[in-house]
Amino acid sequence: MVKGRFGEFGGRYVPETLVPALQELESAYKRLSRDAEFKSTLRHYNTHFGGRPTPLYHAQRLTEHAGGARIYLKREDLVHGGAHKFNNVMGQALLAKMMGKRRVIAETGAGQHGVATAIAGAALGLDTEVYMGRKDTERQRLNLIRMELLGAKVHPVDSGSRTLKDAINEALRDWVANVRDTYYLLGSAVGPHPYPTIVRDFQSIIGREIRSQILAAEGRLPDLIVACVGGGSNAIGAFAPFIKNTEVGLLGAQAGGLGIESGRHSAPLLAGEAGVLHGARSMLLQDSDGQVLETTSISAGLDYPSVGPQHSYLKAAGRARYIAVTDAHAMEGFKLLSRLEGIIPALESAHAVYAAVEEARKMPADSIVVVNLSGRGDKDVETASAYMEGRR
Amino acid sequence: MGGDPGQELFLSYAREVARQSDIVEVGIPFSDPIADGPSIQASGVRSLLSGTRVRRVIDWCSELSGSTPVVVMCYYNTIHRMGEEAFASSLVDAGVSGLIVPDLPLEEGSSLRRICARMSVDNILLASPSTGQERARRIASSTRGFLYVVSRYGTTGEGTSLPVQAVELVRSYRQISTLPVAVGFGISSPAHVSTLAAAGADGVVVGSAIVSRIGAGQTPGEVGKFVASLRGSTLRAAAIS
Ligand SMILES: Cc1ncc(COP(=O)(O)O)c(C=O)c1O
Numbered sequence: 001m002v003k004g005r006f007g008e009f010g011g012r013y014v015p016e017t018l019v020p021a022l023q024e025l026e027s028a029y030k031r032l033s034r035d036a037e038f039k040s041t042l043r044h045y046n047t048h049f050g051g052r053p054t055p056l057y058h059a060q061r062l063t064e065h066a067g068g069a070r071i072y073l074k075r076e077d078l079v080h081g082g083a084h085k086f087n088n089v090m091g092q093a094l095l096a097k098m099m100g101k102r103r104v105i106a107e108t109g110a111g112q113h114g115v116a117t118a119i120a121g122a123a124l125g126l127d128t129e130v131y132m133g134r135k136d137t138e139r140q141r142l143n144l145i146r147m148e149l150l151g152a153k154v155h156p157v158d159s160g161s162r163t164l165k166d167a168i169n170e171a172l173r174d175w176v177a178n179v180r181d182t183y184y185l186l187g188s189a190v191g192p193h194p195y196p197t198i199v200r201d202f203q204s205i206i207g208r209e210i211r212s213q214i215l216a217a218e219g220r221l222p223d224l225i226v227a228c229v230g231g232g233s234n235a236i237g238a239f240a241p242f243i244k245n246t247e248v249g250l251l252g253a254q255a256g257g258l259g260i261e262s263g264r265h266s267a268p269l270l271a272g273e274a275g276v277l278h279g280a281r282s283m284l285l286q287d288s289d290g291q292v293l294e295t296t297s298i299s300a301g302l303d304y305p306s307v308g309p310q311h312s313y314l315k316a317a318g319r320a321r322y323i324a325v326t327d328a329h330a331m332e333g334f335k336l337l338s339r340l341e342g343i344i345p346a347l348e349s350a351h352a353v354y355a356a357v358e359e360a361r362k363m364p365a366d367s368i369v370v371v372n373l374s375g376r377g378d379k380d381v382e383t384a385s386a387y388m389e390g391r392r
Numbered sequence: 393m394g395g396d397p398g399q400e401l402f403l404s405y406a407r408e409v410a411r412q413s414d415i416v417e418v419g420i421p422f423s424d425p426i427a428d429g430p431s432i433q434a435s436g437v438r439s440l441l442s443g444t445r446v447r448r449v450i451d452w453c454s455e456l457s458g459s460t461p462v463v464v465m466c467y468y469n470t471i472h473r474m475g476e477e478a479f480a481s482s483l484v485d486a487g488v489s490g491l492i493v494p495d496l497p498l499e500e501g502s503s504l505r506r507i508c509a510r511m512s513v514d515n516i517l518l519a520s521p522s523t524g525q526e527r528a529r530r531i532a533s534s535t536r537g538f539l540y541v542v543s544r545y546g547t548t549g550e551g552t553s554l555p556v557q558a559v560e561l562v563r564s565y566r567q568i569s570t571l572p573v574a575v576g577f578g579i580s581s582p583a584h585v586s587t588l589a590a591a592g593a594d595g596v597v598v599g600s601a602i603v604s605r606i607g608a609g610q611t612p613g614e615v616g617k618f619v620a621s622l623r624g625s626t627l628r629a630a631a632i633s
Pocket of ligand 1: 112231235
């Protein structure tokens with residue numbers, strides 16, 4: 001496979017100014033990811049600061065409700081900051097620090113990546129600035145406040161659809177201007193090479209833990225792993241260590257918004273075509289001129305028109321399956337998990353919960369489904385209650 | 393920018409700019425222009441809101457290319473969507489001389505370069521202040537038409553003063569390039585132009601300073617006068633519209 005490519009997907013489609021910076025990042029990552037001290041420092045932060053390993057929890061009442069496969073929850077909602085985002089951020093923030101960068105910038109959709117970056121920035125003494133679409137600063141206000149409390153500077157973005165895509169555009173523009181002293185801490189498995197690889201590697205701790213935990217609990221690998229897919233970082237982290245175990249099914253839940261037929265969704269893996277956005281070739285929601293389409297999702301973290309290139313590859317290769325879960329169904333998953341298990345999931349993760357229940361229902365009782373519960377739902381309680389009251 | 397400030401008005405601005413320049417650069421608007429600052433972003437938004445389609449911009453190019461060489465500037469997804477081969481041949485049909493793709497670096501652009509070379513469209517490459525020496529040489533030997541030197545770190549946009557490194561960049565690229573060297577990003581005053589010309593630049597690329605005047609409601613005549621004022625006597629000036 002060509003470097004930085006996943007089959008036909010991936011690559012490095014960026015302005016010339018960024019190419020040397022990406023090459024520098026690539027070689028720094030290559031060196032440090034094999035460095036014993038780097039690895040032990042990261043392990044230290046993951047354990048004592050992040051709270052890893054996270055539990056793999058048998059969701060008994062959800063299992064009974066579905067009436068099929070045994071459902072386990074990988075509790076990434078319990079990681080410091082409230083989402084899986086920490087895993088990638090801590091790795092990259094240490095990388096930034098060791099590369100001698102003082103300033104870190106990030107984009108954020110749901111605000112979870114911004115919060116995680118602000119957390120790491122505070123802990124490591126890095127200046128942190130976060131770009132966030134104006135629409136997302138409103139619907140994920142709690143996270144905006146958290147970032148500011150943690151000492152990060154948040155720049156609301158008013159261009160385009162004022163969501164995650166536009167926050168990435170603005171972060172890339174900042175990076176082009178300040179590339180000499182600034183580290184761009186990208187929050188999902190998207191963007192130009194080497195980001196999709198770096199983010200996958202740091203998130204793969206999820207899948208590695210699932211493997212040892214499920215072997216301890218059940219003595220075998222799961223039949224299916226389910227995760228929500230926005231940019232695709234929590235999903236690729238859960239999937240990657242199992243790609244070679246073809247007996248383990250991999251299922252990604254994209255945001256179906258108001259339904260694929262309505263055209264108002266965020267599901268490029270179901271309704272997109274190959275295109276180039278934010279430095280990578282991947283599946284993309286675009287019109288016949290290649291203009292990127294506006295997306296719709298109840299969850300800010302999944303509201304993105306493209307997807308990490310490795311997911312496009314896994315789909316093309318037939319190794320993973322992807323489905324769309326609508327806003328309404330995600331809300332069902334949200335309520336189910338809250339009431340049956342006492343866990344309020346992030347709206348992003350609620351897409352995976354719904355998909356997992358539907359799949360488990362069709363599977364025999366001795367089969368095993370693992371859902372990656374990517375984050376907790378505190379940030380979403382206002383959106384959810386407004387939705388339930390019919391205010392949106 | 394093709395289609396700005398509107399479908400009917402664009403050509404009258406483009407003709408004025410073309411009259412005052414040696415090359416006219418026509419931008420195809422893209423929804424997510426990451427290499428562009430506020431002025432060109434706003435221009436793209438105005439154009440897309442007025443309903444601009446890619447085919448239409450290429451048709452406009454064919455109306456301009458009879459009197460002035462035309463270079464097209466667009467993001468890679470526009471080309472990818474149509475297919476490299478089909479896109480390049482549509483440029484040929486429109487009499488377009490060159491193509492600039494700001495998000496397609498050396499490594500990703502080899503097939504497009506091959507296709508352009510076969511069709512005699514100059515695929516113009518960009519070099520930047522961050523480009524190292526070895527890479528600069530490879531870019532200089534792979535570009536066609538001219539070498540586009542990005543004057544500074546950052547996106548497009550008007551600057552009040554010339555970036556400090558610009559003069560040094562021009563001198564060093566002048567030495568390694570056998571083709572004309574044109575400087576762009578932030579060029580917006582006659583003083584910038586004469587400084588760069590003195591350093592050995594063969595041309596300048598002016599974008600934001602033109603489209604922001606169009607956005608501010610200046611007439612085609614006024615914009616044309618501005619472009620004329622930028623032209624140093626020794627310089628071959630390229631301009632974006
Ligand atoms: C809790 C949670 N899950 C999932 C996502 C989606 O990102 P990804 O697909 O990269 O995991 C986000 C993004 O903000 C998130 O906050």
